[in-house]
Amino acid sequence: MRKGFHGLFTCAIIILLLASCTATKFVPDGFYLLDEVKIHTDNKNVRPSSLKMYVRQNSNAKWFSLIKTQLYVYNLSGRDSTKWGNKFLRRIGDAPVIYNESEALRSQEEIMKAVHNMGYMAAIVKKTTKVKKKKIKLLYDVTVGEPYIIQSLKLDINDTKIDSLLRQDSVKSLLREGMIFDVNVLDAERQRITNKLLQNGYYKFNKDYIGYTADTVRNTYNVDLTLHLRAYRAHENDSAEAHKQYQINEINFITDYDVLQSSALSSVNINDSIHYKGFPIYYKDKLYLRPKVLTDNLRFASGDIYKEQDVQQTYSSFGRLSALKYTNIRFIETQVGDTAKLNCYVMLTKSKHKSIAFEVEGTNSAGDLGAAASVSFQNRNLFHGSETFMVKFRGAYEVISGLQAGYSNNNYTEFGVETSINFPNFLFPFVSSDFKRRIRATTEFGLQYNYQLRPEFLRTMASASWSYKWSQRLKIQHKIDLINIGFLYLPRISPKFREDYINKGQNDIFQYNYQDRLIINMGYSYHYNSTGGSIVNNTISSDSYSVRFNFESAGNIMYALSRATNIRKNDNGEYAILGIPYAQYIKGEFDFAKNIRIDHRNSLAFHVGMGVAVPYGNAKTIPFEKQYFSGGANSVRGWSVRDLGPGSFAGKGSLMDQSGDIKLDASIEYRSKLFWKFQGALFIDAGNIWTIRDYANQPGGVFKFNRFYKQIAVAYGLGLRLDLDFFILRFDGGMKAINPAYETKKEHYPIINPKFSRDFAFHFAVGYPF
Template identity: 45%
Template structure:
């Protein structure tokens, strides 16, 4: 590993040195665009706001100093027939050659942007300075005094729209007196009004019907603004009336729609259910009830663009539906003179079933083994877009050598899982409207695993009943585990097995003893991340996760009611002492986007698990661990903590290096280098602690007056390969402060690579 890192360091140093001669491939008579700077005379106009209007920018500098990608390109020679030259040129970035035409275009674009922001007298000058074969460009923005909104008036001839816009919508108008006369804000106000009207029944309305008139006095910067709706006589046609509301008439579901077929749809043989019409063809692959429950557009109600969007979202959750399109057609007027619309929801079916197989082989010091797995999935098992899935896996490995005293002469594992997911909130006595609004799914699952090892035979069984739903237009996600049962049973084990592996360690014994967990949990997750929105990707991204779970309370209450007193060893179910605890977790992260190539990410998280009642200790699988690729990266996984506990052997001590309290804090700088390669530089802090003073974990208990001395520190560098759909991460962490007793605490003062380093390879960012 040391040789690999040394080689990487030498390679980076060579590229950096070459980057110090950036004009190597700049033709004679041309200039390398070295620096570009924007200066503004108004504090209200930030240079960063105008950077997007630059038509030419210098080569990217890593850490603001080294043009790494340009240096990589400069490693190439002039002979393009050699593969090495072609490779480094494709991986690197060619020098940006100064272009006076692009500079002038940038200047004009900035002036136009300033004009649109209300600075109509703004002037932008571009100055150039050459030194050798390099060119610096400075754009000086003279903003001058902006025009501002002095008054806002409305000129709306239609009485209905006048009442809506002037009396109701104007209260939340984006046009404020005293604000700059910003054309972008004017357009946003047009869109806001149009969206609200279309959500309120005005099907044919659009923002192009809204215009503005701006009036300014001579030599005055004050603008009297008039918002105008074009007169009825200029916009009404025989087909659409944009200033009138439309009501929904007939709603048709077309189940086997072919986009390549003719637009005309034959509705003469349509079936009917709950006032909806169905054109199902020869193969009605989905139940009518499911379609109605996921449709927010209802007969007799006002047209609403929000209902249309919600319907698209709801049908996008149905895995049997491959394609959905919603179309509207005029349907005349009713006896009240109200305008009517017919709605056609056009659907096409996806493949209902899929099967996948997995096969692997193993060789453990000459002992051969294999494993086979299969997964079957049906996306429409009961014709309601329910997803049924089943997984089976079997593994076998032969054993050689002395097998005396063992109960099995092989490793064998058989496992399976069966689950079904309903695309709705499945619970008795719930109204259809509630199920429609929740956009929820209900999951039921059962899993089983049978393991034969030389020393024991173990059976693991579990079942779960879960709900998942979203709110606030998908930005809030909720997971509610109504019931989650985990049962572990060891029917056979070698005589004295537990005493031989853990005579005095209750943590290790617990992993090989029978146990039963019946828990309930809730997880809340929110984020402003929207990968489908390219504009949003350039803004800061935050995520928040909070979770809580409890276990054993119901069983404990039943035990108290049915038993006179609690046994010394605790209450049992099926002869097994069940777990009782409460657990809470919190994580927050934010990524600050510096520019399109640089960002800084911060994460803080914590959690606590409290055993009580029928339990003296948390179940092993519910305890926290520290170290690893997503924690304090100066330590390997499960080698840090708890507290000042010193785990000398990562193999035998890992069972002790777990706790009931966790704390993590991370800061990471991320920079895009070239091609798919990114660089990460990070600082991590954190540790775990125990609630109680366990004999097997000396120094691990959380104490308010000393815990801060036991927070470990680490730093390091990482290389990431971003392939859009997934990211490979290689991180090298180094210990800076080691809280373990008997160890040199400030490791950074006398760094030892073998002792203080940890290498991590994983998929995805740490947070």
């Protein structure tokens, strides 16, 4: 096998060398291939990476910042561009970038302007080239020089109201005496002042009304800076006047606005109206939302000073209503006496309230193939308050392989139904309306039932839940599971399965999880995403990071009541309710992921996650549905799903054996755009799971501080992603590098002695692994 790897590696090197020799195949005589572009600066405060965006012409893209694969693919095509094979190679490849002197000079000018804007007015950018055969390397050498410093700072504001507002907020100013004269910071201060005034009634204000005068002191690098406030002009030739501070006048609702029609109010198709608490509400034929829903989602009122933030919060509030498709808030200026006022029109477009969806999917459970189908119905305006009601039916079938003799069949059948209703507000007794409005939470009630018929057993699961969700500043999401009641019922267990796995008394996990069980838990989850509320599939686009935290506990209240009432325990030493024992545990999880953008085609992603689940009180182990497993598309990708651990335990072919109470995962992944919608990845994964207690059927699986780090599994591999914008298809191939299931050096370190049939795992998934 090692010879095979060496041969493959040698072939790859030869192909790359041959391809590199033909890199200039399509470069005309007298022209040069732009082989490389570099920027060098003599000041660490001016980073070359911040200047790359000003380069007008870059060399051909490299896969993983190393190989110009697409250029080589293009050069594999023949001279005849009419042949389909040559057309295909050119379509998926990249044509050579021919050096353009004028573009290079423009880049030089743009880089110089950018450095000057950073405050280094004396900076010089020198362009140099190095030619070798038909290739050219381009270098921009930036000599930064001394920065210009703001020596004095003055405000020229001939408006007493605005002057008072800005002086009250002066501590937040971005400008300071002694700072570098950075044009970017000056522009950011203009935007900060604009935002401040938009929050205080200045509806028509924009940053063009703010300007600067900068006077340099002769023979020095000092600048005297003055910030000016320009007077308001409706048109360029109009006379100057003071900026007006606006108040909200009337607020009107138009509930049947068609975004495809003219935006003029006179063209809106309405034929009826009502007044609710002083708010005119216009509609066509029938009002589909209760008036209170409309007014409760407003974040401003008649008589308030105009605040841009209140308008954006109103957009956000109406955006949470699934009964609406679009929201458009318009303001029309009106003069009432000597006061400038705004009439507001909240224009709403309703969504399609009812829908039916069908889904068909293939399933693969530890190599057993099957199929599943589901149908769901959704009503997004059940009680005319934008309540979302959903009901879903699902069925699945699988053929189970590897069963021993003694079972009546080898088929797995599953039926399930779930229903939920989501309210767009916080529902809880004895809570004030002001609190409900501030928290902006949604409330969800859900019911689920699942029927599983396997050769080994018949199992049914039923659950009911009550939860809340809300967001903060678009970047933070909270969820509280106020209560979640689950009931596990096993009316039938195969005699052979009971004899082989349960009655032997060696597997506490089997014994615990194949009994009727009640799980009553509550929990809280926190999620922060630095990119905000929008979902970005292509994580190469920007630097970002996310933090997740989850905590849940079960059985504590029931345990306290059981102890207080002194009820009798069952034969297994457990408290039970109506003869059904309940689970008791606490569980906490933490997850951190970070993406670092290298350039527009490459990024580096990191991930670390850990979790601990501790059974206590009324339980000896964690319910199977709450336990951890390792391996698979989102874990250590050198192992199949649920095929790793716990600890150094090699497994015996049972999913129940390879679960644990502690989990650790870490990954690093280099991501690169390839061609068209394809991306590539190189990754290294590490992690494992462990148990808290030492079980006889899982030797080597218990967590110990002096040993766990020796049991961390490591894998490496390659991945291919197909980015379809709305979702990503992912194909990953992982190889084991360190296998804790073996002690001998040869098998413990398969990276040294790889065996493809033993060490390789293939994964197909949707979305990024983290």
